[in-house]
Amino acid sequence: MHEIFTNMNNYFQSLGVLGLALNSCIESFFLVPPPDFLLIAMDLAKPEKALYYATICSFASVIGGLIGYLIGLIGGRPVFNWIFRKNPEQFEKVEQMYNKYGSVAVFFAGFTPIPYKVFTIASGVLNMNWWKFTIASFFGRAGRFFIVSIVLILFGEWIKQYLEIVIIVVSIIIILFFVALYYINKAKK
Numbered sequence: 001m002h003e004i005f006t007n008m009n010n011y012f013q014s015l016g017v018l019g020l021a022l023n024s025c026i027e028s029f030f031l032v033p034p035p036d037f038l039l040i041a042m043d044l045a046k047p048e049k050a051l052y053y054a055t056i057c058s059f060a061s062v063i064g065g066l067i068g069y070l071i072g073l074i075g076g077r078p079v080f081n082w083i084f085r086k087n088p089e090q091f092e093k094v095e096q097m098y099n100k101y102g103s104v105a106v107f108f109a110g111f112t113p114i115p116y117k118v119f120t121i122a123s124g125v126l127n128m129n130w131w132k133f134t135i136a137s138f139f140g141r142a143g144r145f146f147i148v149s150i151v152l153i154l155f156g157e158w159i160k161q162y163l164e165i166v167i168i169v170v171s172i173i174i175i176l177f178f179v180a181l182y183y184i185n186k187a188k189k
Helices: 002-014 017-027 036-045 047-083 088-111 116-125 130-161 163-188
Strands: none
Touching (some): 002 017, 002 036, 017 047, 036 130, 047 088, 047 116, 047 130, 088 116, 088 130
8 A cells, every 4th residue: 555655646746736736636535645745845845836836735625625525415425324324313413513513624624634535525425515615625725735835935944954853743743633632522522
C-alpha cells in the first residue's frame, strides 16, 4: 500500500500545479495521498507562489468535495441503509445529529486530519444543505491549506533546516488532538 501511495504522489508531483489540483480534488472523495505533502514540497521549492498553491488546493478540494457529496446523494443511501440495517433507529439518530451539526463536522473534517472524504459522501447521503456544505468545506479546506502555506512562507527556511524535529512535533500535535477528542467525547457521555 505504501508503494502505491508513493507512486501516486510521484505521479501528481510530476504534473506540477495540475497534479496539485488533481490530488486535492480526488482526495476529497477517494483514497489517495493527502495533497498536503505535495503542497508543502511546492511551497518550500517556490515560497513566492505558496498562496497561489494554497488557492489551487482549496478550490480543487471543494470541487472534489462536491463530487463526493454527489456520490453520497446519488448512490450512498443504499450503502448506509445496509450498514444500519439491523438498527435503523441508530441511523435516524445519526441523521438528526448530522442535520444539527453537519456544517461544523464538515468544517472540522476539512480543516483537520480527519478524513474529509467520509464527510463529503456522508453529507450527500444525509442530504445536507448544499450551500452549508459548500461554505463549510471552503472555509475548512482553505483554512487548512492557507495556514500551511503561510507557515511555510514565514518559517520555510527554518523548517527545511530542522525538518525531522518539525515532523516529530507535528505528529505529537496530531496525536494529542485525537487524544483530546477522545477524552472530550468520553466526558460528554
